[in-house]
Amino acid sequence: MKPQPRAESLFRRALKGPLVGPSILSADFGRLGAQVKSVLRGGADFIHIDIMDGHFVGNLSMGPAVCAAVRRAAPRAFLDVHLMVTDPGLFIDPFANAGADNITFHVEAKGSPRALLRRIHAYGICGGVAIRPQTPWRSLEGLLAHADLFLVMSVNPGFGGQAFLPSALPKVRALRARVSRHQRIELDGGINADTARRCVGAGGDALVAGNFVFSSSNYAKAIRSLRPATTKLGLRDRG
Numbered sequence: 001m002k003p004q005p006r007a008e009s010l011f012r013r014a015l016k017g018p019l020v021g022p023s024i025l026s027a028d029f030g031r032l033g034a035q036v037k038s039v040l041r042g043g044a045d046f047i048h049i050d051i052m053d054g055h056f057v058g059n060l061s062m063g064p065a066v067c068a069a070v071r072r073a074a075p076r077a078f079l080d081v082h083l084m085v086t087d088p089g090l091f092i093d094p095f096a097n098a099g100a101d102n103i104t105f106h107v108e109a110k111g112s113p114r115a116l117l118r119r120i121h122a123y124g125i126c127g128g129v130a131i132r133p134q135t136p137w138r139s140l141e142g143l144l145a146h147a148d149l150f151l152v153m154s155v156n157p158g159f160g161g162q163a164f165l166p167s168a169l170p171k172v173r174a175l176r177a178r179v180s181r182h183q184r185i186e187l188d189g190g191i192n193a194d195t196a197r198r199c200v201g202a203g204g205d206a207l208v209a210g211n212f213v214f215s216s217s218n219y220a221k222a223i224r225s226l227r228p229a230t231t232k233l234g235l236r237d238r239g
Contacts, residue, residue: 010046010078011102011126011148011206014181018196019045019206020226021080022219023188024070025061026161026210032066033073035214042219046078046102048188048208051095053085056109057158064094071099078102080208082130082188084157086110089119096123104128104151104186107139117146128186132157137171141178148183149206150175154199155189161211164190169202176203193225200228 010019022039024032024047036047049067054060070079081100083091088105095103103120107113107129120127128149129140133156140150152171155162168187175185186206187199196207207226216222 009101009126009148011080011128011184012182015205017227018200018204019184020213020223021046021048021206021208022213022223023048023050023208023210024066025050026214028214032069036070036074036077039213039219039223040074040077043223044213044219046080046206047074048080048082048210049100051081051083051085051091052158056086056106057084059158064091064098067095067098067100080104080186080206082151082208083109084130088116092116092119092123096120096125100125102126102128102149104130104149106130106132106157107143108132108135113143114146117143128184130157130188131171133165133167137174140175144175144178149186150179150183151186151188152204153189154187154191154195157189162190164192164195166198169198172199172202172204191226196226197228 126148130151154168188208
């Protein structure tokens, strides 16, 4: 598969409003291909794929074969892979070859973040860095000029269905003040119509929603509700 040039990437554009990416961790795997197509028809901007190794977090999810299956089901979709693994260096090649358009790893994991980003970028795809709720945003300070995306976890990583942690919002504000309009700030965990407004108000521009979208009887309506009509990117959130 020919890699997508970074300059044309969904995660390298200046945006007027937030992107929404349903996480397939909450999908019905017996109907995964059909559900991926349905959320894309409903207006999803990208598909989020959570990878867990059972060690970095206390859960085990999916591997490159599932990413490749999603790519076959939706050849033109933007696939956002989130590595919640101890040694992300072991997973970059398999997921890039499986069709990932962005690969995000955790700053708390093993390896040099800059070296990992260089490996990801060598495939012509985007690279992101994530932080857990307990990790200060300043752990990303030396990477601000190197990553395409900064993922602020708004729940403790590992399981879906958790409540949103407001402590994520000051981190988002701090990062938004320091990165360009061509870099994404993503939030993952507890995202619904109310918390989406707060995230966007703080400067988040990529929202990952799993349960909220996939548990809805109307994917399009759920996705629309995650794009606050009256809140522009970067307005200060007071919640």
